[in-house]
Amino acid sequence: MSLLFIAAILGLIPAFIAQSKGRSFGAWWLYGALLFIVAIIHVLVIPSDSTTSINSSDSRSCPFCAEPIRRQAIKCKHCGSEVLPAPALQDEGDGTQISWRRLAALALAIIITGLIIHALKLD
Incomplete structure (x- = not known):
């Protein structure tokens, strides 16, 4: 035992x-x-299993050109339009807790x- x-x-x-x-x-x-x-x-x-790519929860569509931009963006990198930042999503954790x-x-x-x-x- x-x-x-x-x-x-x-x-x-x-x-x-x-x-x-x-x-x-x-x-x-x-x-x-x-x-x-x-x-x-x-x-x-072994390395950490973290991804650096933008996943669907980190991006949203620009209201002017419909291209994907980050949720925190205040200016679209594709068309240059100013956009309001999207409200923050509730963090579910990154797996390290x-x-x-x-x-x-x-x-x-x-x-x-x-x-x-x-x-x-x-x-």
Whole structure:
């Protein structure tokens, strides 16, 4: 049981690093719990999963020429017309924040697994 508990705790290290780089927390936790040494080296080497291109939520159409411009733009780069800045969208996060619900579910799963293993050893 102690080996499983230690593996689960060690798996959190690459999972948090990967999540800060925009990767899947759960997949990296499993990877880290099973192959910690390989996973920690791998997560330190991989680049951040950030995109620099303009996605649909960052752009809008110019009211004069209908070309795509940034939401914050006050002047269209295509036709030169002055436009009112669009209201800011609510930020959903960039994937680098810790998901506390996921962490709580993971901790609960570890505790339940430990209790089941402990109960099986008593029988």
